[in-house]
Amino acid sequence: MSDDRxxxxxxxRAFTVAIDGPAAAGKGTISRAVAERFGFAHLDTxxxxxxxxxxxxxGLDPIEAARALVPEDLQRDDLRTPPVADAASKVAAIPEVxxxxxxxxxxxxxxxxxxxxxxxxxxxxxxxxxxVKLYVTASDAVRARRRFDxxxxxxxxxxYETVLDDLRARDAxxxxxxxxxxxxxxxxxxxxxxxxxxxxxxxxxxALVAERHAA
Ligand code: C5P
Numbered sequence: 618m619s620d621d622r623x624x625x626x627x628x629x630r631a632f633t634v635a636i637d638g639p640a641a642a643g644k645g646t647i648s649r650a651v652a653e654r655f656g657f658a659h660l661d662t663x664x665x666x667x668x669x670x671x672x673x674x675x676g677l678d679p680i681e682a683a684r685a686l687v688p689e690d691l692q693r694d695d696l697r698t699p700p701v702a703d704a705a706s707k708v709a710a711i712p713e714v715x716x717x718x719x720x721x722x723x724x725x726x727x728x729x730x731x732x733x734x735x736x737x738x739x740x741x742x743x744x745x746x747x748x749v750k751l752y753v754t755a756s757d758a759v760r761a762r763r764r765f766d767x768x769x770x771x772x773x774x775x776x777y778e779t780v781l782d783d784l785r786a787r788d789a790x791x792x793x794x795x796x797x798x799x800x801x802x803x804x805x806x807x808x809x810x811x812x813x814x815x816x817x818x819x820x821x822x823x824a825l826v827a828e829r830h831a832a
Contacts, residue, residue, distance in 0.1 A: 618686045618721040632657070632731040633746070634826055635739035638753035639788045639799060640702070641764040643810045643818055647753060648735040650819040651826055660725045662736035662743075663705065665718050667696040670704030679708040683717035699768070699775065699783055706787045709737075710794040719743065737791055740802035749829050751822060752801035755811040760784060 634651055636644050645661060652659035665683075668690040672682035695701065708714050719742075726732050726744040734743065740750035755763075761781035768775050791799040801807060806825060810818045 618688060618718075629730040631727045631729060632748050632830060633726045633744050634731075634733040634749045634751070635726075635744050635747035635802070635805075636733065636735040636751045636753060636822075637737055637739050637741070637799070637801065637805070638751075639760065639791070640784050641760040641767075642753045642755045643763075643815065644735040644753045646815055647751070647808075647819055647822045648733045651822055652733045654823050655731060655826060655830065657731035657733050658725070658728060659733045660722065660735075661691075662718075662722055662734055662739065664691040664696060665722070666705040666709045666714075667701050668693065669708045669714055669718075670706075671696055671701050673708055674700065674704050679711060680713040680717065683708070683714040686718070697771070698773070699780075702787060703783065706790045710790060710796070712796045715796055737799040738797035740805050741800065742797045745802065749826050750802045750805040751825070752805040752807045753818075754807065754809055757781065757785060757788075759811050 634648075634657065636648050636651075638644050648659055648661070651657065665686065668686055669679055669683045671693065672690075673679040722734060722739075722743045726734055726739070726747065736743070740747055740752070758781070761777060761784050764784060765775060765777045765780045768780065788799070808818060808821055813821075
């Protein structure tokens with residue numbers, strides 16, 4: 618998959634913000650807010666794995682599906698469902714799937730004008746040279762509550778217990794895999810959002826990015 622927009626902002630420097638962490642910790646909201654505040658492009662890398670997982674559920678070979686991914690695949694409106702999240706974390710443990718998605722993510726990360734990427738391995742594998750690395754986390758109970766509210770809000774019939782179980786299973790798979798497991802980069806700043814509302818979490822992330830961007 619190629620990124621047409623890579624380098625089009627010519628003359629502006631590359632600046633990467635890598636935001637990693639477990640499911641439903643607040644990465645997406647923080648990433649979008651940082652991108653908007655600084656005028657950076659944003660890539661939710663989970664969508665790459667979700668789109669590949671979706672294709673696997675459709676009956677395709679996941680490695681072939683990852684190699685054939687095009688940007689439009691990330692726009693599908695059926696990627697944010699529990700079965701697709703589960704399929705995503707299964708295909709994400711296949712090294713050939715991850716390898717097929719590396720170049721696109723690296724090009725996006727170093728595009729001119731700045732980029733925010735959120736995922737599981739951005740600061741550790743995709744962009745170890747990122748200018749800012751954040752590891753966003755929260756307790757299991759708080760993350761499950763947020764995901765439960767989000768899924769209920771979009772009309773999904775789920776129970777809190779199922780959401781909590783799914784989230785723990787997915788985190789265990791993501792942290793336990795051999796290739797690019799979920800873990801904080803050694804030089805990442807940890808942002809625990811268990812006790813923080815979203816405004817406070819965004820404010821802390823923005824302050825860190827502002828400090829590094831000005832340096
Ligand atoms: O972030 P999101 O919940 O959309 O990610 C779905 C799944 O994709 C994760 O559970 C994980 O298995 C995988 N993923 C990954 N590496 C990334 C982003 C997502 O392995 N950088």
